[in-house]
Amino acid sequence: MLCPYCRTGETKVIDSRASEDYIIRRRRECLNQRCGRRFTTYEEIEEVPLKVIKKDGTRVPFDRKKIQAGLEKACYKRPVSAGTIDLIINQVEADVHREFDREVPSRYIGERVFNLLREIDQVAFVRFASVYREFKDVNDFVEELTPMIREARSRKEGTGSRSGDELEPRKP
Numbered sequence: 001m002l003c004p005y006c007r008t009g010e011t012k013v014i015d016s017r018a019s020e021d022y023i024i025r026r027r028r029e030c031l032n033q034r035c036g037r038r039f040t041t042y043e044e045i046e047e048v049p050l051k052v053i054k055k056d057g058t059r060v061p062f063d064r065k066k067i068q069a070g071l072e073k074a075c076y077k078r079p080v081s082a083g084t085i086d087l088i089i090n091q092v093e094a095d096v097h098r099e100f101d102r103e104v105p106s107r108y109i110g111e112r113v114f115n116l117l118r119e120i121d122q123v124a125f126v127r128f129a130s131v132y133r134e135f136k137d138v139n140d141f142v143e144e145l146t147p148m149i150r151e152a153r154s155r156k157e158g159t160g161s162r163s164g165d166e167l168e169p170r171k172p
Helices: 064-074 082-099 108-120 124-131 138-157
Strands: 011-017 023-029 038-044 049-055 059-061 103-105
Touching: 011 049, 049 108, 059 108, 064 124, 082 108, 103 108, 108 124, 124 138
Parallel strands: 049 103
Antiparallel strands: 011 023, 023 038, 049 059
């Protein structure tokens, strides 16, 4: 490490401390007898930027703001807090970094958001699904909603799932 004052290449580390995430703060001292000054350096891990492989095969840098924009649209006027949206984004980002080194398929990111949002708000989930799954018509919506309706009914009735694909309410 060069001393920023005298440009001598010999310095020693006096103190090292973890600062923020993956950043190390080092207090150094110049070993040049004429200088002897102290200075602070910060070291951080150089990460290879993660790329997202889109459906068309193009690769773009991973950007958590894109996930946030999609979630905010899906959760518009829904009782989902900004903190909850941040938790979803953080979970997805952590999963991506744990599972992939350099490239991640966009489908993986979408599925992770899809599954987490399903547990939080079903209306926001359907909104997100309509864009993510590229619903073409009402049948696509019905196909996605049928398992959710069955699950909700079985929880409400406490009897397990119903047979058949009907969406009509039960007759009293």
